[in-house]
Amino acid sequence: MARKSIANYVRNSMGGSRNAAQRLGAARNSSARLLNVTGIFASGGAQAVERFLSLENLSKKNATDALLAIADFVCPDGGPQDEGIARNAYITAIEESPEIASIPFEELTSGQMLLIVQKSMVNVVCGRILNDIGNKIIMLPDDIDVAEKLVVQIKEFVTGAISDAVSDLKVDVNNLSQHQSIDIVDEVYRTALRSWPGQVIMNEQVLFKSRL
Secondary structure, eight states: OHHHHHHHIIIIISOOHHHHHHHTTHHHHHHHHHHHHHHHHHHHHHHHHHHHHTOSSGGGSBHHHHHHHTHHHHSOTTOOHHHHHHHHHHHHHHHTOGGGGGSBGGGOOHHHHHHHHHHHHHHHHHHHHHHHHHTTSEEOOSOHHHHHHHHHHHHHHHHHHHHHHHHHTTOOOTTOOHHHHHHHHHHHHHHHHHTHHHHOOOTTOOOOEEOO
């Protein structure tokens, strides 16, 4: 039953896995911009990011402050709802990585940057789901404790799905163009969402009921 519920959500609310990335709207573009910055960082380091974004002293900041400093490029504020989801997803991804606060930005590894991308993409998908819950497009069980546990399980599952997609696609962040970045982002989202119906196990309990 849970598998059917998730499959229905991906098919109806998200427009199917093939169209899922496009349905994420502005959040999709933000993910691509962040991946593009990651590629620039991987190939040229912190100073290359400074030149690309015309920002000074990024390399002198710790990684947390540097990543917060580029937030307006990754996800401009004040845009459509999807852009708000993307901005919150990005900031949350940084907050979920407290270990980078003590690392100078110039000493961050490309792998650590890619992990921020992955966390941000996870948060985009979860943000979209929570938004649909708030709009009652998705109905959680009435039991609050059960509903809270299911929301946690959603986050855990999406995290695994995005991580597996990045691994399966053998994403290489070196020398990425903007066009390549958006193609990769689309494929990661599609691959992750495509895996939902076949991987979720919830002990025969309905994860959520889509009204669509």
